[in-house]
Amino acid sequence: MTMIGLEIHCQLTNLQSKLFCSCKANYREFEINENICPICMGLPGSLPRLNKEAVKKATIIAMALNCSTPEKIAFFRKNYFYPDLPKNFQITQLNIYGDTSVGGSGSIMIGDKKIRITRIQLEEDPGRLIYEGSSSKNQITLVDYNRAGTPLVEIVTEPDFETPKEVRDFLNILSDILENLGVADPSLEGAMRADANVSIKGGKKVEIKNIGSFHDLEKAVHFEITRQESLSSRDIPIMQETRHWDDRRKITVSSRSKEEELDYRYFLEGDIPWVKIDPQIQQQLKLEMPESISSKKERYVSKYNIPAQVADVLSSDKFYSDLFEKSHTEKTAKEIANIITTDLMGLVDTREKRESSKLTATHLKELAESIQSGQISRNSSKNALYEIVKTGKELSVIISELDLGNVSDASELTDIIKQIISEESQAVEQAKSNPQTINYLVGKVMQKTKGKADPTLTLNLLKKEIGIQ
Numbered sequence: 313m314t315m316i317g318l319e320i321h322c323q324l325t326n327l328q329s330k331l332f333c334s335c336k337a338n339y340r341e342f343e344i345n346e347n348i349c350p351i352c353m354g355l356p357g358s359l360p361r362l363n364k365e366a367v368k369k370a371t372i373i374a375m376a377l378n379c380s381t382p383e384k385i386a387f388f389r390k391n392y393f394y395p396d397l398p399k400n401f402q403i404t405q406l407n408i409y410g411d412t413s414v415g416g417s418g419s420i421m422i423g424d425k426k427i428r429i430t431r432i433q434l435e436e437d438p439g440r441l442i443y444e445g446s447s448s449k450n451q452i453t454l455v456d457y458n459r460a461g462t463p464l465v466e467i468v469t470e471p472d473f474e475t476p477k478e479v480r481d482f483l484n485i486l487s488d489i490l491e492n493l494g495v496a497d498p499s500l501e502g503a504m505r506a507d508a509n510v511s512i513k514g515g516k517k518v519e520i521k522n523i524g525s526f527h528d529l530e531k532a533v534h535f536e537i538t539r540q541e542s543l544s545s546r547d548i549p550i551m552q553e554t555r556h557w558d559d560r561r562k563i564t565v566s567s568r569s570k571e572e573e574l575d576y577r578y579f580l581e582g583d584i585p586w587v588k589i590d591p592q593i594q595q596q597l598k599l600e601m602p603e604s605i606s607s608k609k610e611r612y613v614s615k616y617n618i619p620a621q622v623a624d625v626l627s628s629d630k631f632y633s634d635l636f637e638k639s640h641t642e643k644t645a646k647e648i649a650n651i652i653t654t655d656l657m658g659l660v661d662t663r664e665k666r667e668s669s670k671l672t673a674t675h676l677k678e679l680a681e682s683i684q685s686g687q688i689s690r691n692s693s694k695n696a697l698y699e700i701v702k703t704g705k706e707l708s709v710i711i712s713e714l715d716l717g718n719v720s721d722a723s724e725l726t727d728i729i730k731q732i733i734s735e736e737s738q739a740v741e742q743a744k745s746n747p748q749t750i751n752y753l754v755g756k757v758m759q760k761t762k763g764k765a766d767p768t769l770t771l772n773l774l775k776k777e778i779g780i781q
């Protein structure tokens with residue numbers, strides 16, 4: 313039996329400041345070593361000050377993942393020497409005096425399967441090493457401390473996964489949940505990283521460290537299972553070790569540094585007192601939590617009669633569900649859900665396209681109303697949406713500029729219908745004896761008007777001109 317467990321590091325990217333100082337949490341917008349201060353650099357005499365918002369956000373994550381949340385939390389020093397760690401210790405959490413990390417024993421469902429969460433802890437991210445030089449001879453390592461001290465949440469699971477696909481599904485669900493909670497933007501580079509430990513047939517555990525993309529993690533786990541199975545089939549013992557994912561060669565390689573054998577000499581961080589989280593505050597946080605993805609989905613189906621599959625796609629993505637929430641009315645909900653999932657998702661399928669899109673909730677609302685009132689056809693609405701995303705112009709302007717409006721003027725439509733009748737005399741005779749075949753003529757009118765004729769009006773006028781009921 314294959315057992316896989318995960319440790320996932322998620323940056324709390326929506327916070328203003330670092331975990332223990334007032335440097336910016338968004339280190340990405342700075343020049344190298346510009347976002348630093350004596351506290352995050354661990355200079356003598358500096359003292360950490362805990363970011364209250366970070367504790368709140370981490371607690372919200374714990375609650376959303378069905379974890380228990382203790383009334384008192386503590387911080388510990390994890391000691392090791394590494395150039396990206398300016399203090400030579402990382403301030404993190406540990407559960408040696410009972411549950412003192414922000415969350416314990418939770419779970420997430422992937423389909424029918426329950427994945428148990430061991431604990432959730434709040435900690436600081438180290439800095440970043442930058443390697444320069446083409447060969448090992450002239451390679452130099454530079455350090456950028458802008459990221460040092462930014463808030464991370466580590467989510468540790470029990471070894472409940474049995475396949476690489478379960479791992480991937482779990483990470484997708486987790487990333488949707490974090491985004492929906494408004495605590496992080498998982499699509500940012502480096503915002504979610506994971507370690508995986510893999511063992512087969514109850515054998516030794518192999519840890520794969522620090523993988524930055526879900527796609528690579530799935531591949532790394534897959535590779536590791538195959539490697540261990542191959543060793544086992546040849547009676548070669550599997551070593552307990554740490555391995556790294558070689559992205560270029562798509563294999564895991566044994567890591568020379570035996571990190572797990574290091575003694576981290578954990579001890580309580582004396583510069584940060586135990587933090588009491590009042591049950592009342594916990595209650596308040598629960599009330600302020602955004603509606604969960606599953607509850608949204610249920611509401612979309614039951615209240616607006618949106619098909620379950622569409623509701624599923626719509627609710628799990630915060631960008632689209634926010635747009636939906638801001639634009640829909642009781643009457644247009646289904647139409648808007650349809651526009652978003654069938655047309656919009658294809659138009660803004662990358663982060664860059666979403667950011668440059670000029671579409672607003674008002675646009676969507678007007679587009680849905682125009683389709684429902686017959687002012688524009690479903691078909692032409694696709695072209696209008698494309699123009700809106702690109703230019704942000706008002707819908708009415710786009711309709712007149714691109715001549716997308718429906719032909720709903722009866723006399724204009726009658727002229728076109730008369731023309732079709734004269735061209736299609738055989739089909740007209742057929743329609744007289746078999747009214748079902750009139751759809752062929754409706755199709756001809758649609759063709760002539762480039763899909764802009766109102767279908768019901770067309771059918772009625774056609775019947776009248778041919779003289780059938």
Ligand SMILES: [Zn+2]
Pocket residue numbers: 330333334335347348349350351352353461
């Ligand atoms: Zn700082």
